[in-house]
Amino acid sequence: MSRDAESGERTRKVDQGVEPTGKFRVYFGAVAGVGKTWAMLDEGWRRYKRGSDVVIGFVETHGREHTAQQIRDLPVVPRKVVDYRGTTFEEMDLEEVLARKPEVALIDELAHTNVPGSGPHPKRWQDVLEILDAGIAVVSTVNVQHLESVADAVQRITGVAVRERVPDWVVRRADQLELIDSSPEQLRRRMLHGNVYPPEKIPSALTSFFRYQNLVALRELALRFVADETEEELLGFLVARHPDIVWDTAERIMVVVTATPGVDEVLRRAARIAVRAHAGLHAVYATGDDARPVSKQTLETIKHLAEDLGATWHDIVSDDPAPALVDFAKENQITQIVLGAARSSRWAQLTGKSSVLQRVLRFARQSGIDVHVINRYGESAPPALDVAPEVGGD
Numbered sequence: 001m002s003r004d005a006e007s008g009e010r011t012r013k014v015d016q017g018v019e020p021t022g023k024f025r026v027y028f029g030a031v032a033g034v035g036k037t038w039a040m041l042d043e044g045w046r047r048y049k050r051g052s053d054v055v056i057g058f059v060e061t062h063g064r065e066h067t068a069q070q071i072r073d074l075p076v077v078p079r080k081v082v083d084y085r086g087t088t089f090e091e092m093d094l095e096e097v098l099a100r101k102p103e104v105a106l107i108d109e110l111a112h113t114n115v116p117g118s119g120p121h122p123k124r125w126q127d128v129l130e131i132l133d134a135g136i137a138v139v140s141t142v143n144v145q146h147l148e149s150v151a152d153a154v155q156r157i158t159g160v161a162v163r164e165r166v167p168d169w170v171v172r173r174a175d176q177l178e179l180i181d182s183s184p185e186q187l188r189r190r191m192l193h194g195n196v197y198p199p200e201k202i203p204s205a206l207t208s209f210f211r212y213q214n215l216v217a218l219r220e221l222a223l224r225f226v227a228d229e230t231e232e233e234l235l236g237f238l239v240a241r242h243p244d245i246v247w248d249t250a251e252r253i254m255v256v257v258t259a260t261p262g263v264d265e266v267l268r269r270a271a272r273i274a275v276r277a278h279a280g281l282h283a284v285y286a287t288g289d290d291a292r293p294v295s296k297q298t299l300e301t302i303k304h305l306a307e308d309l310g311a312t313w314h315d316i317v318s319d320d321p322a323p324a325l326v327d328f329a330k331e332n333q334i335t336q337i338v339l340g341a342a343r344s345s346r347w348a349q350l351t352g353k354s355s356v357l358q359r360v361l362r363f364a365r366q367s368g369i370d371v372h373v374i375n376r377y378g379e380s381a382p383p384a385l386d387v388a389p390e391v392g393g394d
Helices: 003-015 036-049 065-069 094-100 124-133 148-158 168-172 184-192 199-206 212-241 263-276 296-308 321-331 346-351 356-367
Strands: 024-029 054-058 080-084 087-091 104-107 137-143 176-179 252-257 280-287 312-317 336-341 370-375
Touching: 024 036, 024 212, 036 054, 036 065, 036 104, 036 137, 054 094, 094 124, 104 124, 124 137, 124 168, 148 212, 176 212, 184 199, 184 212, 252 263, 252 296, 252 321, 263 280, 263 296, 263 336, 263 370, 280 296, 280 321, 296 312, 312 321, 321 336, 321 356, 336 356, 356 370
Parallel strands: 024 137, 024 176, 054 104, 104 137, 252 280, 252 336, 280 312, 336 370
Antiparallel strands: 080 087
């Protein structure tokens, strides 16, 4: 389920007079040891001292003395003891947390896999969702490697299998996502001082998962995830108040696709611009009633190239492509449009009729959108794609 769907569900509950879900806060970090659990307990203590009914649903200190000290006098829900395959485990007691019905529950390690038989759900994040749906606020923690979207990449980077995973939408559902950051140098110093792992584990950790290069990569992944969240929230705030303005909170590139010679060069140039700007790329193909038919094979070839270059494909049907293209750009908060220049027809030169290119330039200028005009191969150069020309092209 997407975050928008989750938000809609919460809104429906309020509209129907049903108790809304609790607020959800997640402390997010690159790796273990950056201080997520410490921050969670500190936040719980502050709320507790202000008079909120706060309980510890589950906290894992991993033997870290400074972290254990942060528990202080916070009430703790007794853990559930489970026997599994001859071994005793302790898990969060979901039923007891729900029965206690505190205002705030502190629940560590969102991606944790529950021991079979310990409760109704296999994953702790599912327990958290049930607690939230009961109207209880939750403060939790998670590391970037446990996100489903990046777990495989982390495994390739570090060579360590990531078995415990949480869907991205669960973390994105958080009302507050706070990054607990630490530089690789600082984290390795904390490791050497015994503040992360016991002494016997330190040498192997520093030469494997906690290698400097791994920590740099994991930190970058965490920073990007939080930056994307912040950019989405800022853009949503701005668009809600001024929907007619294109906000350049981040670059978003749109390339206009036509079935004319040289379109492959335009696509590749747009892709290079998007990569350099660390921006998403949208390939938009506009057609109308006056367009000359294009073979399905030709269009599929262009579409496959666009997708291979990392673009998202969009089809627009309009009798007047220029304003339709700019309207699409405004609706999708595009900051830069890329399109190819083609030689004007003799009829357009004689009649003074504006080309699609000229009109896109005019409409984009009025909307504050930058336009890149790419010179394409002329008639003397063979096209890279076997395409037929369109009427109404630029």
